[in-house]
Amino acid sequence: LDPEEFRRQGHMIIDFLADYYLNIEKYPVLSQVEPGYLRKRLPESTPYNPESIETILQDVQDHILPGVTHWQSPSYFAYFPSTGSIAGFLGEMLSTGFNVVGFNWISSPAATELESIVMDWLGEMLQLPKSFLFSGNGGGVLQGTTCEAILCTLVAARDQMLRRIGSQNMGKLVVYGSDQTHCSLQKAARIAGINPSNFRAIKTTKRTSFSLSPDSLRSAICEDIDAGLIPLFLCATVGTTSTTAIDPIGSLSDVAKDYGLWLHVDAAYAGSVCICPEFRHVIDGVEGANSFSLNAHKWFLTTLDCCCLWVKDPSALIKSLSTNPEYLKNKATDSRQVVDYKDWQLTLSRRFRSLKLWFVLRNYGVAKLRDFLRSHVNMAKLFEGFVTSDKRFEVVVPRSFAVVCFRVLSPGMGKAASYANGTTTNEASTNELNRKLLESINKSGLVFMTHSVVGGVFVMRFAVGATLVEEKHVITAWKVVQEHANAILISENY
Ligand code: PLP
Numbered sequence: 001l002d003p004e005e006f007r008r009q010g011h012m013i014i015d016f017l018a019d020y021y022l023n024i025e026k027y028p029v030l031s032q033v034e035p036g037y038l039r040k041r042l043p044e045s046t047p048y049n050p051e052s053i054e055t056i057l058q059d060v061q062d063h064i065l066p067g068v069t070h071w072q073s074p075s076y077f078a079y080f081p082s083t084g085s086i087a088g089f090l091g092e093m094l095s096t097g098f099n100v101v102g103f104n105w106i107s108s109p110a111a112t113e114l115e116s117i118v119m120d121w122l123g124e125m126l127q128l129p130k131s132f133l134f135s136g137n138g139g140g141v142l143q144g145t146t147c148e149a150i151l152c153t154l155v156a157a158r159d160q161m162l163r164r165i166g167s168q169n170m171g172k173l174v175v176y177g178s179d180q181t182h183c184s185l186q187k188a189a190r191i192a193g194i195n196p197s198n199f200r201a202i203k204t205t206k207r208t209s210f211s212l213s214p215d216s217l218r219s220a221i222c223e224d225i226d227a228g229l230i231p232l233f234l235c236a237t238v239g240t241t242s243t244t245a246i247d248p249i250g251s252l253s254d255v256a257k258d259y260g261l262w263l264h265v266d267a268a269y270a271g272s273v274c275i276c277p278e279f280r281h282v283i284d285g286v287e288g289a290n291s292f293s294l295n296a297h298k299w300f301l302t303t304l305d306c307c308c309l310w311v312k313d314p315s316a317l318i319k320s321l322s323t324n325p326e327y328l329k330n331k332a333t334d335s336r337q338v339v340d341y342k343d344w345q346l347t348l349s350r351r352f353r354s355l356k357l358w359f360v361l362r363n364y365g366v367a368k369l370r371d372f373l374r375s376h377v378n379m380a381k382l383f384e385g386f387v388t389s390d391k392r393f394e395v396v397v398p399r400s401f402a403v404v405c406f407r408v409l410s411p412g413m414g415k416a417a418s419y420a421n422g423t424t425t426n427e428a429s430t431n432e433l434n435r436k437l438l439e440s441i442n443k444s445g446l447v448f449m450t451h452s453v454v455g456g457v458f459v460m461r462f463a464v465g466a467t468l469v470e471e472k473h474v475i476t477a478w479k480v481v482q483e484h485a486n487a488i489l490i491s492e493n494y
Helices: 003-022 037-041 053-067 086-098 109-125 146-165 167-172 184-191 214-226 249-259 277-283 314-321 331-335 354-389 427-443 471-491
Strands: 139-143 173-178 199-202 230-237 262-266 291-295 307-311 393-395 403-408 448-454 457-463
Touching: 003 053, 037 053, 086 354, 109 139, 109 307, 109 354, 139 146, 146 167, 146 173, 146 184, 146 230, 146 262, 146 291, 146 307, 146 314, 167 173, 173 184, 173 214, 184 199, 199 214, 214 230, 214 249, 230 249, 249 262, 307 314, 354 393, 354 403, 354 471, 403 427, 403 471, 427 448, 427 457, 427 471
Parallel strands: 173 199, 173 230, 230 262, 262 291
Antiparallel strands: 139 307, 291 307, 393 403, 403 457, 448 457
């Protein structure tokens, strides 16, 4: 690695990326390529002789960029955001540059100690109870993704329970979520060896805005106990993936406590906005949870991957996930004065993720982070206003954060007869109409949105969150929606 060549080529990549951001609005937001496009364009095998970075970068421009869906485009309103920032990028770059593998304290003390510090900082910003912080005998760890965080906590809960009831009862353990819980819970349950028939996705309804009802949970638990099963784990969500529904953490934690369940709160998307005092109430009751996680790589300006997981009892994680081979033994570990994060996660090797989060926290400060999040919520309100002021459309579920779930109504349906007020006669055809509308909008390349189906209703999700988004992009997006709706309604003879 020649430092001077590194400097020259590094600058070239920064220039390339700066130009990319300068021109990002010229690209179709959703990639328009066909499956298999890249194999047709690239050579069949690795070059025998070295190629210059200049040549490779030209191929990135010509062949890779057409196949990129531009998550950083200001007209990206799909899924949940994956926000980036200069601070986040630079922190990421530094950690890649140092390329340390901080599995235990001695392998890079700064990597471990900075992680513990930023997790306490962020925990305090969220007003998490002290019991989740290192200073309160809990602690935080940076995982790659929420899927890993849920799996780790589920395994910790499983082993804690089996130590008490004996491993012969493994087949009786039951895991609970709602029908809106992210699919990672079911996957984690499968990996953790939970009997597939002991996975409960409790039904939610429009009446509770698709949040999990504590009464339904209690009934499900009682039924399972009556059947001789053993309730183990509840995953409650603050900001569900389809509609950003909010499960009532406080009352759910009461139920969990009554029956001895481990409660994990998945706030992958909405956790970030809880640093704003006006949103903090959505995690009220978190003191009753065993673990809590959010994705800083979603809505917190920190590049993928960066899932923040706090636990009240790190020893539960450690008992399940620790390894201690001879080649990793060292005095610091023996002294029990240090954290060895390898014992808090699935993998041994781990990246220096805390650098990017530390850069973001310091470079923005609490004030600017709050401004950033609030600006997205305000833009979502603006879009919501557009939807409600056009009688052909409706907001399907109340907006909680910066995602608007809406749809176009079949003509004649009218808001009065709409889903918001009860059943409709032509739900299936309305779903089809919305599916076509979304496809047509996304094909334009001007805007990218995604969908979900809740309570049998197809909804388009307008998720504000791209770092570069401004009001003008929201206004344009609404015009695109209206124009495509006009065209579709005419072509469908409405
Ligand atoms: N939980 C919720 C509520 C989500 O919305 C998502 C992803 O969007 C996840 C979990 C999964 O997150 P990850 O991709 O970090 O595993």
